Structures are given as C-alpha cells and as structure tokens.
Amino acid sequence: MLDILQNLISLDVLNATIRITTPILLVALSAVITQKANILNIGAEGIMLLGAFFGIMFSFFSGSWVVGALAGAVIGIIASMFMAVAHIEFKADIFVVGMAFNIFAIAFTRFGLNTFLNSTGIFTPQNLSTIPKINLSFLDPESFIGRLLFGYSLFDYLAIALVFILWYVIYKTRWGLHVRSVGLNEEAAESAGINTKLKKYQVMFLSGILGGLGGAHLSIGYTSVFVDNMSNGRGFAGVAAMFFGGANPIYTWLGTLIFGFSQASGNILQLYDFPSQIILMIPYLLTVVILAFSLYRRKAKATKRNRTF
Amino acid sequence: MKKFRNLNHNVTFSLIVAFIIGSIIITALGENVFRVFGILISGAFDGSLKFGTTLQFFVPLFLTAIAFAVSTKVDINNIGVEGSLLLGAIAAAVTGAYVTGLSPIFHISLALIIAIVVGAAWAYIPAILKIKLNVNEITVTILLNYVALYFTSFLVMGPFSADVGAPRTMTILDSARIGTFLSPSKANYGIIIAIVVYFIILFIFSKTTFGYKITNSGLNSKFSFFVGINSKRMRIIGMLISGAIGGLAGGIEVLGVYGFYLYGFSFNTAFDGMLISLIAKNNLKKIPVIAFFIAALKSGALSMARYTDIPKSTIDMLISIFILLVAMDGIYEVIKNMVIRKKEREEAKC
Numbered sequence: 001m002l003d004i005l006q007n008l009i010s011l012d013v014l015n016a017t018i019r020i021t022t023p024i025l026l027v028a029l030s031a032v033i034t035q036k037a038n039i040l041n042i043g044a045e046g047i048m049l050l051g052a053f054f055g056i057m058f059s060f061f062s063g064s065w066v067v068g069a070l071a072g073a074v075i076g077i078i079a080s081m082f083m084a085v086a087h088i089e090f091k092a093d094i095f096v097v098g099m100a101f102n103i104f105a106i107a108f109t110r111f112g113l114n115t116f117l118n119s120t121g122i123f124t125p126q127n128l129s130t131i132p133k134i135n136l137s138f139l140d141p142e143s144f145i146g147r148l149l150f151g152y153s154l155f156d157y158l159a160i161a162l163v164f165i166l167w168y169v170i171y172k173t174r175w176g177l178h179v180r181s182v183g184l185n186e187e188a189a190e191s192a193g194i195n196t197k198l199k200k201y202q203v204m205f206l207s208g209i210l211g212g213l214g215g216a217h218l219s220i221g222y223t224s225v226f227v228d229n230m231s232n233g234r235g236f237a238g239v240a241a242m243f244f245g246g247a248n249p250i251y252t253w254l255g256t257l258i259f260g261f262s263q264a265s266g267n268i269l270q271l272y273d274f275p276s277q278i279i280l281m282i283p284y285l286l287t288v289v290i291l292a293f294s295l296y297r298r299k300a301k302a303t304k305r306n307r308t309f
Numbered sequence: 310m311k312k313f314r315n316l317n318h319n320v321t322f323s324l325i326v327a328f329i330i331g332s333i334i335i336t337a338l339g340e341n342v343f344r345v346f347g348i349l350i351s352g353a354f355d356g357s358l359k360f361g362t363t364l365q366f367f368v369p370l371f372l373t374a375i376a377f378a379v380s381t382k383v384d385i386n387n388i389g390v391e392g393s394l395l396l397g398a399i400a401a402a403v404t405g406a407y408v409t410g411l412s413p414i415f416h417i418s419l420a421l422i423i424a425i426v427v428g429a430a431w432a433y434i435p436a437i438l439k440i441k442l443n444v445n446e447i448t449v450t451i452l453l454n455y456v457a458l459y460f461t462s463f464l465v466m467g468p469f470s471a472d473v474g475a476p477r478t479m480t481i482l483d484s485a486r487i488g489t490f491l492s493p494s495k496a497n498y499g500i501i502i503a504i505v506v507y508f509i510i511l512f513i514f515s516k517t518t519f520g521y522k523i524t525n526s527g528l529n530s531k532f533s534f535f536v537g538i539n540s541k542r543m544r545i546i547g548m549l550i551s552g553a554i555g556g557l558a559g560g561i562e563v564l565g566v567y568g569f570y571l572y573g574f575s576f577n578t579a580f581d582g583m584l585i586s587l588i589a590k591n592n593l594k595k596i597p598v599i600a601f602f603i604a605a606l607k608s609g610a611l612s613m614a615r616y617t618d619i620p621k622s623t624i625d626m627l628i629s630i631f632i633l634l635v636a637m638d639g640i641y642e643v644i645k646n647m648v649i650r651k652k653e654r655e656e657a658k659c
Contacts (some may be wrong), residue, residue, distance in 0.1 A: 089639065090639035095447060096632075096636040100584060100587075103581075107626035107629055233455060239451070243448050275467055280459050281455070288434075291449065292442055292444055
C-alpha cells in the first residue's frame with residue numbers, strides 16, 4: 001500500500017500529469033475565452049479533433065511540424081468561424097450547432113483518414129516531424145528540477161504561458177473588460193457602445209486557434225499518430241474544467257490538472273490491478289460535485305441577502 | 310401554421326443542400342452519383358437482411374430521439390440519454406444472464422423494467438441538480454455520460470465479465486431473448502415495444518391533463534406555479550420519463566440484438582437520437598419519419614461502403630451537415646429575403 005502511494009506521489013507522476021494535461025488545458029482555454037462572452041463552446045471537442053487530423057496530415061506532407069501546427073490553428077479558425085456565423089447571423093442554437101459539429105468532425109476525420117491518408121482507424125506515419133522537446137541541458141537530469149522538467153515539449157510550456165496571458169487579457173485589458181461585459185449583459189454592453197457582434201466573433205476566432213492548437217498537439221506533440229475519434233472526450237473534459245474553474249483561466253488550469261492527474265495515476269494503479277476506470281471516473285464526478293456545490297453556495301448567499309432586505 | 314410551413318421549407322432546403330454536397334463528394338471520389346444513391350436505397354430496403362437492419366437501427370434511434378424530445382418538453386436538454394442507455398443495457402444484460410427460472414414473458418419484462426428503472430434513476434441526478442440548484446444540465450449530463458461509460462466498462466471488465474477475451478457480459482438466457490424476425494437480420498420485436506411507447510407518450514402529451522401540466526411547466530414555470538401546477542415536480546417527472554425511455558432503448562438492444570452487453574456497443578447512439586429530435590424541432594409527431602429516414606441512411610451506408618469506393622463516414626458527414634443547416638433557423642429567412650429583394654429590384658427596373 002505504502003509502496004503504491006510512494007509511486008503515486010512521485011515526480012514521474014507529476015511530470016506525466018503535466019504532459020497529459022496540456023491538450024486538455026489548451027481546449028479548456030478555448031472554452032474559457034468564449035464563455036466570457038456567454039457562448040458555451042461545446043463544439044470545442046470537434047475543433048480539437050479536426051485540429052489533430054489536419055495537424056498530422058500537414059506535418060506529414062510538408063515534413064514540418066510548424067506547418068502542421070499552423071494547419072491545426074487554421075482549421076480551428078475555419079471551424080469556429082463557421083459556428084460563429086451559424087450562431088450569430090443565422091440564429092442557430094450554439095448547443096445544437098456545437099453538437100452537430102462534433103458529429104461532423106468525427107465523420108469527417110474518419111472520411112479523411114480513408115480518402116486522404118489511405119488508412120482505416122489509425123494513421124502511424126514514419127519519421128513524422130513533431131513538436132520539439134525542450135532539452136534543458138544545463139539541468140542535472142537526476143536533480144529535482146531536472147526530473148520534473150524532463151521531456152516537456154514546446155507546447156507544454158506554451159500552454160502554461162497561455163494560462164497567464166489569457167488571465168491578463170481577460171482581467172487586465174480593456175478588450176477583456178468589454179468581452180466580459182458582453183457576457184454579463186449583452187444589451188447593456190451594446191448601449192455602452194461596444195460592438196457585441198464583433199466581440200463574439202473575436203472570442204470565437206481565438207477559441208478556434210486554441211482548440212486547433214490543442215488538437216495539433218495531440219497528434220504531433222503528445223503522440224505521433226492519429227486514431228479515429230482521437231480527442232475522445234478531451235474537449236468535453238476541457239469544457240468541464242472551464243465550468244470547474246468558473247471560466248477563470250487559472251482555476252480552469254487546476255481543473256484540467258485533476259483530469260491529468262487522474263489519468264497519470266490511473267496508469268500507475270493499473271499496474272497494481274486496480275480498476276483504472278474508477279480512477280478515470282473521478283474527475284468527471286468531482287466536477288459535477290464542485291458545480292453543484294458552487295451553485296449551492298451561490299444560492300445560499302442569495303437567500304441570505306434577500307433576508308437582510 | 311405559417312411557422313410550421315416555414316419549418317418544412319427549411320428541412321427541404323437543408324436536405325437538398327446536403328444532397329448536393331453528397332453528390333459533389335461522390336463525383337470527386339470518381340463514382341457515379343446515381344449508382345451510389347441506387348445502392349444506398351437498395352441497401353436499406355432490398356431484401357430481408359437489409360430491410361431488417363434498417364429496422365434494427367431504427368429502434369434505438371427512435372427511442373432515444375423520443376427520450377430527448379420528452380426532456381425538452383420540460384425545458385431541459387437531456388444529453389444524458391446515452392448514460393441511461395448504457396446503464397439500462399448492462400442492467401438488462403445482468404438480469405437476463407443471472408436470473409433463472411422465469412418464463413420468457415416474465416424474464417423479458419423483468420429485465421426491461423429494471424433497465425427502465427435504472428435509466429430513470431440516472432436521469433434523476435441531473436434533474437434534481439437542475440431543479441434545485443440550477444446547475445447547467447448540458448454540462449452535467451455530458452460529464453455523467455463519461456461516468457456511466459467508465460462505470461459500465463468497469464463492470465464489464467470486472468465483476469460481470471464473461472472472461473471470453475472480448476469485454477462483454479455473459480450471454481443472456483434464452484428466456485430473456487426478444488424474438489427476431491426477417492432473419493438473418495437482427496430486427497426484433499422490440500420495435501413493437503418502441504411503437505407502443507411512442508403512442509403512449511404521444512397520447513400523454515397531446516390528450517391528458519398530466520401531459521399538459523408537464524409541457525406547461527417547461528414553457529412557463531411561473532405561470533404553472535400560479536395556476537397551481539407543481540412545476541418543479543413536473544419537470545423532474547419529465548426527466549424521469551426521458552431517462553426511462555433511454556434505459557428501455559439500452560435494454561432492447563441487449564435483449565433483442567446483441568444478447569449481451571459489449572463494451573462500446575453503442576457508439577453515440579443517443580447522440581444520433583438527440584440530433585434526430587433536433588431535426589424534428591423536438592416535435593414528437595415528426596420524430597418517427599426522421600428516425601426512420603436516418604436509420605435507412607445508416608443501413609444503406611453499409612451496402613454503399615461494400616459495393617462502392619465511398620466510405621461509410623460520408624453518410625454520417627452528410628447527416629451532420631443536414632442537421633447544421635436545419636439548426637440555422639435564420640438561413641432560410643435570409644435566402645427568402647434575398648429572393649424577394651431581387652424580385653422587387655427587377656420589378657422596379659420594369
């Protein structure tokens with residue numbers, strides 16, 4: 001028992017947690033930014049899947065991961081702009097569009113896997129150009145820091161940097177204030193002279209980039225294959241983490257780390273014949289509990305306030 | 310009435326656009342459009358195996374679509390139908406395999422009732438969270454779908470594993486099997502149960518005060534409160550019915566089609582059902598036709614993939630494009646206005 005615990009609370013698990021978290025984190029941030037303008041981007045899952053597919057396809061054909069990552073971002077933008085137009089111009093329910101789009105992404109990538117890459121189910125290219133790992137050669141590989149930071153790719157650092165960049169943009173800039181006001185009260189924002197439509201397009205645009213990059217990282221960073229339905233609920237996990245963190249980038253990061261940790265520790269516990277499904281279930285349950293708890297507290301506060309007046 | 314007609318235009322328009330996109334894809338892949346569509350249609354209806362497969366696909370799509378539509382009647386989007394379906398399926402599989410000494414009618418009824426109860430109980434969680442605390446039900450049900458998926462996967466690989474290599478439960482006893490027809494297809498008499506359930510639901514919602522109370526609680530809970538309807542209770546009941554139908558869909562799949570619970574047997578069945586309900590704008594009366602249409606497409610796609618170079622995913626892609634277009638309420642209006650404006654301009658020229 002002690003031996004299992006020792007294995008769980010180790011630097012290796014922490015290291016794996018960070019790496020497993022990155023794709024979820026990127027897609028969670030893409031949900032955070034739209035949520036600030038009151039758009040529930042349920043289509044993030046589909047954006048991610050398309051990003052993964054185009055990322056690996058372009059990296060494979062061009063021989064450069066940069067092209068692959070860019071392709072992921074571009075397809076993310078195209079997808080999110082499509083959803084934005086459907087939602088903003090043609091009054092489609094964003095939830096319906098997002099869900100239908102997720103199904104579309106699964107079908108399209110399966111179709112593309114057949115037609116463009118001549119494979120079924122899985123695509124494993126040889127000599128794929130992947131997102132480079134950052135080797136901090138000046139660190140002693142046996143030291144604490146060296147072991148903690150071993151083997152991270154560029155995007156692992158980028159994602160963490162984006163947490164703070166996004167936090168700054170949302171809470172400390174004028175643009176962020178405008179976006180938040182659109183989310184809080186659209187009519188009030190409109191009458192204060194904010195172009196609400198434009199703000200919504202802008203957040204969807206950014207969301208597309210983040211989700212697309214998250215997908216590209218999945219296929220040419222975190223792994224170097226493409227598997228049918230590869231995002232496998234990571235987009236939904238990202239949306240859940242966003243709710244977990246109340247759409248605050250930093251708390252959302254915490255939420256994604258829970259998902260990452262449960263998967264990393266699940267891998268370890270499996271070695272001890274512990275059913276990994278139970279571990280994998282925990283973050284989903286925990287998010288439900290936290291959602292319920294935070295709303296319960298909000299409700300309790302509201303009743304208390306009503307009583308004083 | 311006018312709105313109703315607009316809706317039909319919208320569906321027709323979307324269908325035509327999806328058809329055109331499909332034709333373009335087929336031509337680009339070097340196939341003859343007419344040949345492919347011919348195979349698609351014959352693949353859905355020609356012969357007992359093919360038509361039976363259409364009916365087999367129809368039942369779970371139809372039931373999950375009804376389940377989703379019922380939840381929207383109380384103004385909740387129950388995406389958790391998938392979870393109810395999975396848990397109902399495994400409950401039915403376990404009852405079917407481990408309970409012995411019952412006559413078929415009792416065994417099947419027992420397994421289905423347990424599936425229904427489990428499905429409804431599962432829907433109770435998001436319902437109570439939504440009603441009591443106003444927690445966003447879309448998020449909760451998506452999360453709970455994963456909980457259901459992992460939980461059933463734990464059960465099927467652990468306590469109830471058949472130990473045969475594939476992650477599945479023991480095969481159910483013959484007394485729990487729902488009979489099939491149109492052999493060698495897997496079409497089964499579950500379809501009769503589905504149709505009966507449909508008419509009961511339709512009757513409840515269009516003819517009874519109980520149905521009226523439920524619908525009203527979804528439309529305007531404040532109004533309901535003032536006329537003395539316990540809208541909270543009604544909305545929870547609506548969700549319970551939704552979950553129950555989801556559980557039933559899972560139960561029928563196990564007892565009628567598979568004979569055991571196989572991990573991953575339902576790849577997003579309830580999502581497809583939800584999309585069917587969304588195409589029908591959650592109108593119960595339109596669901597059967599659309600569910601049958603989608604089931605026929607999916608069944609025909611199997612033949613299409615076998616006899617042509619067009620992958621099966623093309624059909625799923627077209628279905629999702631179809632739904633995306635239907636969802637855009639505004640798009641038909643925009644086109645209509647464009648046509649009207651063009652006409653006006655031409656008239657002004659004359």
